[in-house]
Amino acid sequence: MIESILRRAGQSLVALLLMSCLAFVGINMVGDPIQLLVPPNATPAELAQASKELGLDKPVHIQYLRFLRNAVHGELGTSFVANRPALQLIAERAPATFELALTALTISAVIGIPLGMLCGLRGDGPLRKVVLAGSIVGVTVPTFWMSLLLILVFAVNLGWFPSGGRGDTVVIFGFATSLATVDGIKHLVLPAVTLALFNTALVIRLTEAGTREVMGQEFIRFARAKGVGGSRLLLRHVAPNVMIPVVTALGLEFGQLIAFSVVTESIFAWPGMGKLIIDSILQLDRPVVVAYLLVTLLIFVVINFAVDALYLVLDPRLRTKAH
Amino acid sequence: MPPAPPPETSWARLWRRFAISRVAVVALAVLVGLMLLAALAPLIAPQDPYDLGAVSIIDSELRPGEHGALGQTFVLGTDAAGRDLLSAILYGLRISLVVGLVSAFAALVIGTTLGLVGAHFGGKTDAVIMRIVDLQLSIPAILVALMLLASLGQGIDKTLLALVIVQWAYYARTVRGSALAERGKEYVEAAIGQGLPAWRVMLHHVLPNCLAPLLVTVTLQTGHAITLEATMSFLGIGLPQTKPSLGLLISNGFEYLLSNKYWISMFPGVALVVLVASINLVGDQLRDVLNPKQGD
Numbered sequence: 001m002i003e004s005i006l007r008r009a010g011q012s013l014v015a016l017l018l019m020s021c022l023a024f025v026g027i028n029m030v031g032d033p034i035q036l037l038v039p040p041n042a043t044p045a046e047l048a049q050a051s052k053e054l055g056l057d058k059p060v061h062i063q064y065l066r067f068l069r070n071a072v073h074g075e076l077g078t079s080f081v082a083n084r085p086a087l088q089l090i091a092e093r094a095p096a097t098f099e100l101a102l103t104a105l106t107i108s109a110v111i112g113i114p115l116g117m118l119c120g121l122r123g124d125g126p127l128r129k130v131v132l133a134g135s136i137v138g139v140t141v142p143t144f145w146m147s148l149l150l151i152l153v154f155a156v157n158l159g160w161f162p163s164g165g166r167g168d169t170v171v172i173f174g175f176a177t178s179l180a181t182v183d184g185i186k187h188l189v190l191p192a193v194t195l196a197l198f199n200t201a202l203v204i205r206l207t208e209a210g211t212r213e214v215m216g217q218e219f220i221r222f223a224r225a226k227g228v229g230g231s232r233l234l235l236r237h238v239a240p241n242v243m244i245p246v247v248t249a250l251g252l253e254f255g256q257l258i259a260f261s262v263v264t265e266s267i268f269a270w271p272g273m274g275k276l277i278i279d280s281i282l283q284l285d286r287p288v289v290v291a292y293l294l295v296t297l298l299i300f301v302v303i304n305f306a307v308d309a310l311y312l313v314l315d316p317r318l319r320t321k322a323h
Numbered sequence: 324m325p326p327a328p329p330p331e332t333s334w335a336r337l338w339r340r341f342a343i344s345r346v347a348v349v350a351l352a353v354l355v356g357l358m359l360l361a362a363l364a365p366l367i368a369p370q371d372p373y374d375l376g377a378v379s380i381i382d383s384e385l386r387p388g389e390h391g392a393l394g395q396t397f398v399l400g401t402d403a404a405g406r407d408l409l410s411a412i413l414y415g416l417r418i419s420l421v422v423g424l425v426s427a428f429a430a431l432v433i434g435t436t437l438g439l440v441g442a443h444f445g446g447k448t449d450a451v452i453m454r455i456v457d458l459q460l461s462i463p464a465i466l467v468a469l470m471l472l473a474s475l476g477q478g479i480d481k482t483l484l485a486l487v488i489v490q491w492a493y494y495a496r497t498v499r500g501s502a503l504a505e506r507g508k509e510y511v512e513a514a515i516g517q518g519l520p521a522w523r524v525m526l527h528h529v530l531p532n533c534l535a536p537l538l539v540t541v542t543l544q545t546g547h548a549i550t551l552e553a554t555m556s557f558l559g560i561g562l563p564q565t566k567p568s569l570g571l572l573i574s575n576g577f578e579y580l581l582s583n584k585y586w587i588s589m590f591p592g593v594a595l596v597v598l599v600a601s602i603n604l605v606g607d608q609l610r611d612v613l614n615p616k617q618g619d
Contacts, residue, residue, distance in 0.1 A: 015458050022470075136607075140600045142550045144557045145573060145592040148580060156583050163581055259463040266558055267577075278558055281473045289473050296466060304461050 001312055008308050012301045019297050020071070024064050024290055067290070076294060077287030081280070086291035090273055094295075096166060097265070097272030099177055101257040103188060104195035109250060111196075112203025117234075117242065119204070120211025131204060138201030143260060147194045147267040154190060161190050164269035191268040195260060199253050206249055210242035217241075248307060255303045258296060340612045347608035354601040357594075361417040368410035369395070387586050400586040402575060408586065411572055412594050418568040419598070422479070423549035426486035430548075431541055433487065434494025435533075439525045441495070442502035453499065456492040464489045468551055472560045482561045486548045497540045501533040535613040542606035546599050553595055569595040 042050075058066075067077065076087045119128040155163035166187050177184070214220060215238065223237050258273075265274035273292060280288040342348050360367070387400040387408075400408050441449040459467065471485040505511055506529065514528045553570030555561030557577075562568050567575070569591045576588025 018458075019462075025474075136603070137600075140546075140603050141596055142553055142599070144554055144570075145596060148573065148577065148588055148592060152580055152583075152585050152589070156581060156585075256463050259466040259469075262465065262469065263554055263558065277469070277473075278560070281469075281560055293466075293470055293473075297462070300462055300466075 004312050005309050008305055008312075012305045016294075016297060016301050020068070020290075020294055021064065024067055025060060071294065076291035079280075079285055079288045081283050081285045081288075086287040087295075089276060089288060090291055090295055093271060093273045093276045095177070096270060097258060097261050097274060100188070100191055100195060100261055100264070100270060100272060101254060103192040104199065104257050105250060105254055107192060107196035108199035108203050108253075112200045113207050113243075113246065116204040116207025116246075117211050117239075120208045120215065120242075121234075128208070132208070135201035135204045138197045141197075143194060143198065144263050144267060146197055147190070147264060150190050150194060151267070161186050163190075164267075166271055191264045191270050194267075195257055195264045198260070199250075199257065202249065202253065203246060206246050207242060210245055211238065214238050214241045248310075251303060251307055255300045258299060337612065341608055344608050344611075347604055350601040350604035350608075353597065354605055357416060357598055357601065358420065360413055361420050364410075364413040364417050368407075368413045370407040370410040372406040372411040372414055387590075400590075402572075402579075402587045408572075408590055411567065412569070412591050415567055415569040415572050415591060416594055416598065418562070418566055419549050419553065419570070419595070422483060422486070422552050422562070422568060423545045426483050426490065426548045426552075427541055427545040429483070430487045430490035430544065431494050431537070434491040434496075435498045435530070435537065437491070438495040438498030439502055439529060439533075442499045442506055443521060443525050443529070449499075452495065456495050459492045460496070464547070464551060465554065468555055469560070472555060477560055477563055479562055479566050482552060482555065485555075486552060489551065490544050490548060493540055493544055494537070497536050498530075498533050501536050502529050505529045505532045539606060539610045539613055542602060542609055546602035546606060549595070549602070550599055569598075 070076065074087065075085065078084065079086050079089055082089060115131055119131050122128055151163045154160050164187075166184070220233070220237060223233055228237065261270075261272060262274035262277060264270065265272045266278050269275065273295075277289060277292040279285075280292065341351075365371070395407075402408060402411065437452050441452040467489050468485045471488060472481060475481040475484065502525075511524065511528055514524045519528075552561055552568060553573070556568050556570035557574040559574065562571055564571065572591035573588045573595070576584075576586075576591070579587045580589075
């Protein structure tokens with residue numbers, strides 16, 4: 001098993017290296033950021049000077065190797081715009097994104113799992129039809145348009161929630177959080193709900209399908225024959241078997257949420273990594289773009305690896321298959 | 324036992340089973356209607372929204388149903404530049420559909436080829452192709468698109484390229500799966516045994532039997548591509564302002580939304596949602612009809 005896990009770790013590392021290379025070389029094909037950074041009346045000598053200071057005069061492969069060496073040391077370049085380490089900028093914004101993504105994940109689990117189980121238990125009925133139709137809407141309607149709809153209804157017309165920003169935050173354990181103040185929570189509601197929408201639909205469908213499948217299994221009939229019923233049957237026999245794929249999906253979806261927060265954060269002016277990356281792309285701030293992509297890819301590779309490794313631990317059949 | 328029905332063509336059978344769902348039939352009708360509207364946009368739109376001579380700034384931000392300076396009625400209102408929104412939406416629909424269909428078709432060709440090659444030759448070729456597919460599918464499409472557009476820059480060609488790169492892996496996986504199943508069957512063995520060249524076996528024998536899942540994938544992926552393009556254009560890193568797709572129209576109306584001028588971004592949004600929803604409903608029904616065993 002250790003060998004399989006190590007093999008997966010190696011594959012993950014290769015994937016990360018490959019993607020960092022693609023990201024770096026790709027980003028370096030974009031127009032010349034120097035032009036944006038120097039005053040419009042700069043002389044060619046000043047241009048050359050600035051280019052040299054930023055290391056942009058070297059060939060691409062030299063820039064990449066230097067970048068890689070620095071990356072191993074935790075330095076992912078300095079932002080052209082803010083003139084501060086790119087990684088530091090991202091680290092400052094990351095807690096806001098994680099807070100948003102975790103809140104969305106919680107919403108989708110708390111709403112999706114009970115609804116999905118209920119639909120799965122009831123079988124074909126009006127409830128199932130309504131919930132599944134709703135989940136199709138959740139999957140079909142683009143996130144950004146749903147955000148606009150919510151802003152129009154709840155921020156502009158009803159005035160219940162603000163249309164953007166993060167509101168008051170409180171520092172707990174060194175991280176600023178919106179969850180501790182009423183104003184903060186009010187700011188969090190709309191972006192978190194939009195972000196959770198797609199996932200909730202997914203969780204409902206997965207739980208529903210899982211529950212239906214488990215309910216038809218022999219061991220449930222056995223448990224029933226033994227006289228187990230009601231909440232005990234549900235919690236001890238059905239739930240654990242339904243939950244394994246759902247929890248896995250939730251884990252993998254966390255990465256999706258971080259990626260999708262790019263859209264949500266841009267619309268709600270939520271000061272997280274997602275807004276930072278869009279702003280940086282528009283300003284051609286290459287080091288920040290590359291650093292963001294690397295950090296996000298790292299999060300993905302780690303999540304995928306963790307899920308794979310967990311499977312290897314849980315399911316002995318996979319261990320032989322991996323060879 | 325009822326009398327045996329007359330023999331059906333496979334298209335007729337497909338249609339009969341597709342039409343079991345009333346919703347899917349309506350969705351198909353809506354989709355065909357939208358495609359016709361998009362194709363005929365220059366003929367039926369009340370105004371050419373990008374002809375500066377036809378657009379007057381005096382008519383800007385008019386509510387739906389209000390009349391312009393020349394007495395014309397703007398059924399869906401106007402945007403900040405005084406463009407008729409109905410016309411802008413018809414033209415936007417055209418751009419969104421073209422981008423979605425072109426990218427889906429290009430990804431179909433590339434993905435199908437690689438999937439067939441992988442399934443046919445197996446071994447190292449297959450391993451390399453599928454490893455790339457797995458790698459790409461493990462990252463969300465939006466992140467891949469973001470990475471590509473951040474490096475390539477804005478533009479219709481770059482957006483198309485990004486969409487193709489995002490999508491090809493889905494086709495490759497779909498085709499490889501069904502091709503692998505066909506590969507083990509006797510008729511393929513026979514074709515190979517006859518000494519037919521590999522391309523002929525792949526295109527004439529294996530591919531025709533992979534068309535059902537491909538049809539499903541191409542429908543659903545077109546919907547995804549349109550949504551993804553709209554999202555990227557909304558964020559300002561997709562199509563340029565000169566090619567205003569639905570996503571760009573929605574983006575342009577965003578700032579007016581906050582002052583309750585909802586129509587500028589809401590109506591293009593409704594058009595987008597109806598388009599994507601009808602595509603998805605048609606695709607879902609196709610999937611139920613053609614390969615009931617395959618999940619998502």
